[in-house]
Amino acid sequence: MxxxxxxxxxxxxxxxxxxxxxxxxxxxxxxxxxxxxxxxxxxxxxxxxxxxxxxxxxxxxxxxxxxxxxxxxxxxxxxxxxxxxxxxxxxxxxxxxxxxxxxxxxxxxxxxxxxxxxxxxxxxxxxxxxxxxxxxxxxxxxxxxxxxxxxxxxxxxxxxxxxxxxxxxxxxxxxxxxxxxxxxxxxxxxxxxxxxxxxxxxxxxxxxxxxxxxxxxxxxxxxxxxxxxxxxxxxxxxxQAAGFGSIFLPMKSQRTVKWNEDRPAPRKLLDGSDIAQLARCACPICISVSSIDDKLSLLRNGFYSRSIHNAWTITQQHKYWPSTRTAMRLFVANGGLGAQWAKACSA
Ligand SMILES: [Zn+2]
Known part of the structure; x- marks a missing residue:
């Protein structure tokens, strides 16, 4: 195996x-x-x-x-x-x-x-x-x-x-x-x-x-x-992220979808490009409904849904990457994962 x-x-x-x-x-x-x-x-x-x-x-x-x-x-x-x-x-x-x-x-x-x-x-x-x-x-x-x-x-x-x-x-x-x-x-x-x-x-x-x-x-x-x-x-x-009300998206940091709204959200919220990415998610939770609002309400409503979405996302994440290691290296060198990793390419 x-x-x-x-x-x-x-x-x-x-x-x-x-x-x-x-x-x-x-x-x-x-x-x-x-x-x-x-x-x-x-x-x-x-x-x-x-x-x-x-x-x-x-x-x-x-x-x-x-x-x-x-x-x-x-x-x-x-x-x-x-x-x-x-x-x-x-x-x-x-x-x-x-x-x-x-x-x-x-x-x-x-x-x-x-x-x-x-x-x-x-x-x-x-x-x-x-x-x-x-x-x-x-x-x-x-x-x-x-x-x-x-x-x-x-x-x-x-x-x-x-x-x-x-x-x-x-x-x-x-x-x-x-x-x-x-x-x-x-x-x-x-x-x-x-x-x-x-x-x-x-x-x-x-x-x-x-x-x-x-x-x-x-x-x-x-x-x-x-x-x-x-x-x-x-x-x-x-x-862990699911427990904190957060979801994963490929190549991005965690996004909070559920939190105590009396306080500031503990992590970034979904922006337009995140929503577009989520709309294409084919995880077992997201494909069970068709509209983005229904996807979001499933993800907001439970640890279980967020865990399944997150497990799916981290195991499938490579499908959303540049297609080769060399191409990924170039992406990183150009700052695609932030300045510190870019610096690691030139060091
Ligand atoms: Zn999903």
Missing amino acids: VKARGQPPTVWLGQSVDTSCICSTHPELSHKPFLTSLGCAIRRPSLHQTHFNGQLKSKLGVTGPLMVDSGGFALLTNPTARWTLREVARAIERIEADVFVNLDLPPAKGDSAEDRKRKIIKSTKNFNTLFERFPDKTIMPVVHGRTISEIEFSVRLLSKRYGELKWIGLGGIVPLLQHRNVSREISLMGAEVFIARALEVIRSSNPRSQIHAFGAGGTRTFPAVFAFGADSADSIGWR
Whole structure:
């Protein structure tokens, strides 16, 4: 089920195992790629018995490709949890999925350069162990770094041992774009330039691998990371945005359609060009009615409708892009995704 190179860019829909999968009732969505995390079992160990087994896909209500994260990021926010490589390996053994993410150790706020180096080495050791133990399963290593030389170090450790990896991930993109000044080097060069450089470092050592950009599946971020070499990304934003009354449109930031009107709208509202884009939306919600007013009232009236629209939009977004990576790169260079990403093209 793992896609071959040359297939369209893919967004995996992030979904925690213990919430209902609202896409399962829509066959147009239930076969889309999904990502779930073993990190859920850090909070609720009983999930090992009930969900993290051979029936995980049917528990989630999905039939397409499934990626399973090992909980490295969840561990970062819950450092006292008893969560080891042995537990991850036990779960991988039981679960049927298409890609398993290594138990990586992302850098934490306040880590020194020495701490981060130790974490990169430990993450690579974890990858070596899982890769050897599961020769018939696909394990994806995740590259982290707060400087380009840390990214290079992480990539070098992997490429020294593995000629060609099927998948390789870049982690920590969302914190970089949200908090920006996470290291001196990044605040000087800009988060977008750093992410673009990191993707180029990974691509140059892994010309044929699938590169997955963690957390970067949004409608503004995914086209940008695609331009710089990523093939795949994931997003939990489709549900989060729906919860905040917002919808996605390809190549645009979120637009608010429902909010407490006593206060200013938390995000941009729909303008004329957004409405024209929405009128053409062929998601399972929007095609169920014909007029734009009816579409809007469905999207205003429920989390469920917005979630389905958002899931559809992020998985179909590449159909609204410039047709090749080179054309996307040109679009980004011309400021199509803002000045910071344009700067990343010329840096
Ligand atoms: Zn729609």
